[in-house]
Amino acid sequence: MKLIALGLNHLTAPVSLREQVAFDENAAGDALRELAREPGVDEALILSTCNRTELYVSVTAGAENVPQEWLSRHHRLTHGKLDEFLYRHDDEAAVRHMFRVATGLDSMVLGEPQILGQVKEAYQHAREAHALKTPMDRLLQHTFAVAKRVRTDTRIGAHTVSVAFTAVRLAERVFTDLRQACVLLIGAGDTIDLAVRHLAEKQVRRLIVANRTLENAQELAGRHGGYAIALSDLPQHLAEADIVIASTAARQPVLTRAMVEKAIAARRRKPMFMVDIAVPRDIEPAVGELPDVYLYGIDDLRQVIDDNRRSRENAAREADAIIDLQVERYMAWRRALTVRNPAVDLRAHAETYRDQVLDKARAMLARGKSPDEALAFLANTLTNKLLHHPSARLREATLSGDYDLLHAAGRLYGLDEDEKTSDE
Template identity: 85%
Template sequence: MTLIALGLNHLTAPVSLREQVAFDTESSSAALLSLRGEPGVEEAMILSTCNRTELYVSVATGAEGVPQAWLSRHHHLTPGRLEEFLYRHDEDAAVRHMFRVATGLDSMVLGEPQILGQVKDAYQLARDAQALRAPMERLMQHTFAVAKRVRTDTRIGAHTVSVAFTAVRLAEQVFADLRDASVLLIGAGDTIELAARHLVDKQVRRLIVANRTLENAQELASRHGGYAISLNDLPQHLADADVVISSTASRLPVVTHDMVEKAIAARRRKPMFMVDIAVPRDIESSVGELDDVFLYGIDDLRQVIDDNRRSREAAASEATAIIDLQVERYMAWRRALTLRNPAVDLRLHAEAYRNEVLEKARAMIARGKSPDEALAFLANTLTNKLLHHPSARLREAALSGDMDLLHAAGRLYGIAEKPEVSEE
């Protein structure tokens, strides 16, 4: 069985392709069942975020190409479409990649903490779909322990610049003082929550939260002094926004070219700054072609984030050392699964002897022998049978001077070696 990590991310593929292979929460469960049902696939987990889509699978020998073929087929892509954008890691490299992802070392924002929650969500979905067995269950528990240790033992998360913070920082470059700006947030997830906190710190003039589920929008807005609208009301409120930050799980754009064109006209050409940090994208890409609209996508934020990356590179080196050690520990456990456990064979061997001698002792009692005589036979015969082969091997070892075997036998049977007594 081979462990494989297969996927694409913000470093290997453009957002236009990442959104084609993204999975939302609703589709992930069905996708897991489909992937787990492929020939040779023993375990499966799908991790899909705005920056990556990855499959973690354990496959039988000969089925190593199944996950990639399934990914293309599932998303109705032409054969070979993903070839140049995919990366694949096998066995210990797959384990190392998982550890790096969960600790934020592979993120656009080095050390960002949100990815660990997304990994935990992916794990829970895979558990609910019964797509995991002991090896990957152990891997995920090991992953969470490694992530916790990296957070505790290094400064990888110190002064982390999140995508949400970067979006707000860009908005400040357009509007020198956000206290004069009206901001529209679309979505109600963690990224939008973080953006709302940063905006409140900047004392924005007005905060609007739009979401498909109005109750979720109201809950978030009430925490940050804003007011809520449903997505259906978005066209009527878009012209009020100087800044728009959007991050939903919608498969289709929620802000169209026509909506923004009408909003700009209503604003009398007053500029609008828009940040789309969703994958698939929430705002139609053609919106960026409109005059007086400044549209940034998730990939456009990379330069701003890279400027802050260097301060955490030393901590990343420390985290890598921790990961290297933990990879070897997990792989040692995984390799042990493929070895036949001699303790199991020894117990089966002993139980077979016991059953054989026990039947003979019962037969003696049935023939009229006393219980004491049968018990004595049972004890003596069982002892002789269990110790015959070890005793013979140890006699040979003593004659040949095989001290390694003699010492190993002492440790195996828990027999303390007696110190030699010198004659005076």
């Protein structure tokens, strides 16, 4: 069975393509079950975030191209459209890639912690879809342990600059004093939650949180003295916003060019700053063509993030060293799955001998033999049967000078420990 990690991310593909292959969280289960039914696919996990879409699959020989073909077919893309943007890692490289992703070493924001939560969500979806078996389930458990150790043993998470924090920093470049700004946040997930915290620290003049589920918006806004609205009420409140930060799971844009044009007119051409962190995008790209609108997408944040990356590069090297060791440990366990354990055969032979000798001892009792005689027969015969083949091989090893086998036998049967005990 081959383990494959296949995907594209912020380094290999533009946001316009990433949003085409993103998976809706509500449809993740159906997609997983569909992928797991593909010929040759034994296990499957889908990780889909604003910066990456990745498939982790175990496939049988000859099915190595099935995941890529399925990904294109599932998203109704023309044949070959993804070829130049995809990366693929096999077996050991796939394990290393998963470890690096979960620890934030492959993120746009080096060391960012949100990705681990997203990996855990992907794992939960895969379990609920019954798309995992022991090997990949073990890999995910190992992944979480590695991520925890990297966080504990290195400074990869020190002063981490999240995407949400970067969006706020970018807003500060446009609005020198955020205390005078009204900020509209669209969505109520983790990214928007982080953004709200940063903005509250900056003491913005007003916070408005818009979300499809009004109760979620009210809960988030209430914690930071903000005002909550339903997503359907966006057109009535958009003109109030100096800054808009959007991050929802919507499949279609929630802010259109027409909506923003009306808001700009109502603001009498007062500029608006917008950051779209979502993939698929929440704000129509055409909005960026409007005068007095400054629209930034997820890929535009890279320069700000890169400025803060260098301080964590030493910690990243330490994290990679930890990962290399843990990759080998997992792969050793995985290789052991393909090796037949002789202990299984040994126990089966022993149980067969036991049953045969026990039947004969019972027959002796039935013929009137004494219990002592039957027990002596059972003990002697069973001992001879169990030790016959090992004794014959050890005699041959003694005569031929096969000291490796003799030492191995000593370790196997604990005889070397007996010798140490007698010496003491």
